[in-house]
Amino acid sequence: METPPRPEQPVTLPTFAPVLELDPVAYDRMASDVRSLLGIDLAQYKPAQVWRRVNGFATARGLPNADALVARARQDPSLRQAFVDMLTINVSEFFRNPEAWDVLVAQYLKLMLLGQLSVRIWSAGCSLGFEPFTIAMLSREIAPHTPVYILATDLDETVLARARKGVYAEAQMAGVSPARRARFFRRVDNSWEAKPELQALITWRRHDLLRDPYEKPFDIICCRNVVIYFTEPAKVELYNRFRESLRPGGVLFLGATESIPNVRAVGLVPSGLTFYNRP
Numbered sequence: 571m572e573t574p575p576r577p578e579q580p581v582t583l584p585t586f587a588p589v590l591e592l593d594p595v596a597y598d599r600m601a602s603d604v605r606s607l608l609g610i611d612l613a614q615y616k617p618a619q620v621w622r623r624v625n626g627f628a629t630a631r632g633l634p635n636a637d638a639l640v641a642r643a644r645q646d647p648s649l650r651q652a653f654v655d656m657l658t659i660n661v662s663e664f665f666r667n668p669e670a671w672d673v674l675v676a677q678y679l680k681l682m683l684l685g686q687l688s689v690r691i692w693s694a695g696c697s698l699g700f701e702p703f704t705i706a707m708l709s710r711e712i713a714p715h716t717p718v719y720i721l722a723t724d725l726d727e728t729v730l731a732r733a734r735k736g737v738y739a740e741a742q743m744a745g746v747s748p749a750r751r752a753r754f755f756r757r758v759d760n761s762w763e764a765k766p767e768l769q770a771l772i773t774w775r776r777h778d779l780l781r782d783p784y785e786k787p788f789d790i791i792c793c794r795n796v797v798i799y800f801t802e803p804a805k806v807e808l809y810n811r812f813r814e815s816l817r818p819g820g821v822l823f824l825g826a827t828e829s830i831p832n833v834r835a836v837g838l839v840p841s842g843l844t845f846y847n848r849p
């Protein structure tokens with residue numbers, strides 16, 4: 571029997587986690603172990619935040635430090651996965667920040683779906699698939715017949731494998747109205763499975779935003795709540811690459827608390843709180 575998907579829990583650090591000074595030697599050792607063990611390159615992540623999270627995570631599991639955590643993770647596949655989840659923070663939900671989706675629909679998605687022959691959208695850092703399925707539902711509601719290509723990518727193979735299945739526990743369906751559940755999902759045991767109509771729109775792919783080439787052109791790129799722990803130079807590089815991947819007139823859609831400080835330097839034009847246009 572298949573294991574039902576785990577409901578996503580926000581990653582909370584224990585309050586008793588010591589606030590540790592960054593130890594550069596130990597940090598480099600941990601980063602090198604993380605690269606070989608988990609395939610995650612931390613070179614462009616903010617070390618102080620990563621160090622705090624790693625040590626909080628180790629403490630919460632009764633381990634004295636990052637070295638002990640790495641040693642245990644080598645032996646224990648479930649700890650290894652929890653370590654990846656903690657580093658990549660794959661918490662997400664359907665229609666996350668609904669007001670931002672309302673703006674996307676009103677200002678961009680409707681016009682594109684009703685005015686173009688086809689629409690190409692990239693959900694970069696898609697986690698368990700809530701975001702690409704949200705896009706798929708909106709697209710089918712607005713224009714049931716317009717061809718839509720949704721590329722859904724993530725660094726983490728495990729979340730991607732679960733996203734591909736499109737099966738969600740009741741607790742994960744909070745953002746999906748009864749009408750949308752009835753139209754786009756079917757009941758399987760105690761879970762909800764996205765119908766093939768949605769699945770058909772989405773192409774899933776493992777992709778590291780910091781290392782891999784970017785596909786193009788896109789009308790919309792959603793990269794929400796992904797770059798929080800990236801260094802500033804890494805973010806600038808990423809935004810430049812997103813601009814290159816957008817078609818002129820395309821839009822970059824960021825998370826509710828994210829913004830691009832020096833936006834003109836990356837050749838984008840702000841359009842509302844979390845939207846940026848390629849001129």
Ligand SMILES: C[S@@+](CC[C@H](N)C(=O)[O-])C[C@H]1O[C@@H](n2cnc3c(N)ncnc32)[C@H](O)[C@@H]1O
Nearest residue numbers: 658659660661662695697725726778779794795
């Ligand atoms: C908090 S989730 C965001 C999910 C969704 N975009 C949302 O806003 O709800 C962040 C996701 O970014 C992914 N991620 C982190 N670093 C990444 C990288 N370098 N390349 C691609 N994805 C990455 C994580 O694996 C995680 O699934």
